[in-house]
Amino acid sequence: GESVGLHLPTLSVQEGDNSIINCAYSNSASDYFIWYKQESGKGPQFIIDIRSNMDKRQGQRVTVLLNKTVKHLSLQIAATQPGDSAVYFCAETPNFGNEKLTFGTGTRLTIIP
Amino acid sequence: NAGVTQTPKFRVLKTGQSMTLLCAQDMNHEYMYWYRQDPGMGLRLIHYSVGEGTTAKGEVPDGYNVSRLKKQNFLLGLESAAPSQTSVYFCASSLLRRNTEAFFGQGTRLTVV
Numbered sequence: 001g002e003s004v005g006l007h008l009p010t011l012s013v014q015e016g017d018n019s020i021i022n023c024a025y026s027n028s029a030s031d032y033f034i035w036y037k038q039e040s041g042k043g044p045q046f047i048i049d050i051r052s053n054m055d056k057r058q059g060q061r062v063t064v065l066l067n068k069t070v071k072h073l074s075l076q077i078a079a080t081q082p083g084d085s086a087v088y089f090c091a092e093t094p095n096f097g098n099e100k101l102t103f104g105t106g107t108r109l110t111i112i113p
Numbered sequence: 114n115a116g117v118t119q120t121p122k123f124r125v126l127k128t129g130q131s132m133t134l135l136c137a138q139d140m141n142h143e144y145m146y147w148y149r150q151d152p153g154m155g156l157r158l159i160h161y162s163v164g165e166g167t168t169a170k171g172e173v174p175d176g177y178n179v180s181r182l183k184k185q186n187f188l189l190g191l192e193s194a195a196p197s198q199t200s201v202y203f204c205a206s207s208l209l210r211r212n213t214e215a216f217f218g219q220g221t222r223l224t225v226v
Contacts (some may be wrong), residue, residue, distance in 0.1 A: 042219055043218050046215060101156075
């Protein structure tokens with residue numbers, strides 16, 4: 001079946017460095033992607049999204065890159081801060097506007113002071 | 114602003130017992146969702162609602178029932194709890210159907226023994 005997954009379960013980054021979190025998806029019909037951040041003991045928090053007709057989208061300190069050829073999604077966080085420590089996971093849906101998202105399992109990002 | 118509030122935060126049930134999880138949102142959102150989060154797995158949609166008085170099945174609806182009698186509340190019921198329902202449950206709400214700006218509650222950790 002179709003699935004959304006992450007390459008690495010854990011990632012440690014020095015404070016101030018940039019971090020890159022990857023996500024692979026298998027559904028070639030995926031149309032819409034979202035990145036979420038989940039801090040310990042809290043619910044997921046929306047970070048940034050991207051449609052399949054785009055390759056790149058930037059937010060505040062975050063950039064999402066979409067490579068449809070290899071079905072790969074990445075989240076780049078610039079100048080990481082201690083508050084960036086969390087689990088990050090991607091989600092996808094084949095139809096923009098579809099409430100049924102498929103979520104990845106997540107990557108735990110740890111910021112080293 | 115309270116956002117999305119889940120009650121209770123923790124609960125231990127015996128197999129066969131019943132309980133109701135309450136989700137309340139004060140953002141006047143039309144759409145509400147119940148997810149479960151299990152170790153090593155992404156969030157999975159249990160049930161959702163596109164408006165007051167309406168509910169629909171998600172990916173893993175078996176063993177759960179929901180009701181949306183008031184726009185601000187979305188209840189998740191377990192009629193006869195099973196150990197397989199041990200999980201962390203998240204409620205979310207969104208103004209727009211595409212679930213882009215979904216706001217999540219803090220979660221309910223349920224253990225069924």
